[in-house]
Amino acid sequence: TQRPYVIDEMISAKTIAARVEDLSREIAAEFSDTDQLVVVGLLRGSFVFIADLVRELDLPVEVDFLEASSYGNAMQSSREVKILKDLRGAIEGRDVLVVEDIVDTGHTLFHVIGMLKARKPRRLRTIALLDKPTRREAQVKADWTGFEIPDEFVVGYGIDYAQRNRNLPFIGKVRFTDV
Numbered sequence: 028t029q030r031p032y033v034i035d036e037m038i039s040a041k042t043i044a045a046r047v048e049d050l051s052r053e054i055a056a057e058f059s060d061t062d063q064l065v066v067v068g069l070l071r072g073s074f075v076f077i078a079d080l081v082r083e084l085d086l087p088v089e090v091d092f093l094e095a096s097s098y099g100n101a102m103q104s105s106r107e108v109k110i111l112k113d114l115r116g117a118i119e120g121r122d123v124l125v126v127e128d129i130v131d132t133g134h135t136l137f138h139v140i141g142m143l144k145a146r147k148p149r150r151l152r153t154i155a156l157l158d159k160p161t162r163r164e165a166q167v168k169a170d171w172t173g174f175e176i177p178d179e180f181v182v183g184y185g186i187d188y189a190q191r192n193r194n195l196p197f198i199g200k201v202r203f204t205d206v
């Protein structure tokens with residue numbers, strides 16, 4: 028059984044779209060020297076962001092996906108990250124942009140960066156739509172961030188709460204109504 032909640036809009040679809048446009052311009056500038064770019068989305072949360080981002084990118088790109096699952100281990104302070112689905116393609120010598128929806132503790136992105144660097148890409152960059160810097164446990168920061176947000180429970184634009192609400196076109200804040 029689930030606690031009842033409502034969702035309050037925090038970042039509108041329009042505001043997100045404008046930011047994605049700006050970010051795509053910066054990314055296009057960074058990668059203007061290559062036709063070897065692979066844009067890697069981290070499943071599942073990044074699927075909306077990566078779809079919007081690559082459609083704004085005026086560059087030849089390939090799209091690939093990686094699924095990493097992070098989970099807490101009650102016995103330890105550090106988090107383990109498992110790879111549930113690996114990339115289809117090789118990235119050695121390629122230019123790689125990792126796309127994440129949100130960096131929270133940072134364990135997911137930290138682990139993925141380490142794993143992908145070991146494959147010797149030519150260049151590896153990261154972008155996250157949202158960043159919650161106050162929650163950080165792993166030493167990591169995306170090269171580009173859409174919005175820094177406070178420590179709120181957010182959903183929408185790919186981000187779920189118990190697998191729901193990924194399809195909301197905006198970023199919303201979960202507010203529990205039973206308190």
Ligand code: PRP
Pocket residue numbers: 069070071072073095096097127128129130131132133134135136186187
């Ligand atoms: C969420 C989110 C990020 C990660 C951030 O993914 O999409 O990938 O957690 O948390 P962290 O910085 O503390 O590691 P989740 O594991 O819920 O999977 P999902 O993308 O399929 O929802």
Ligand code: MN
Pocket residue numbers: 069070071072073128
């Ligand atoms: Mn995720």
Ligand code: MG
Pocket residue numbers: 072187
């Ligand atoms: Mg999730």
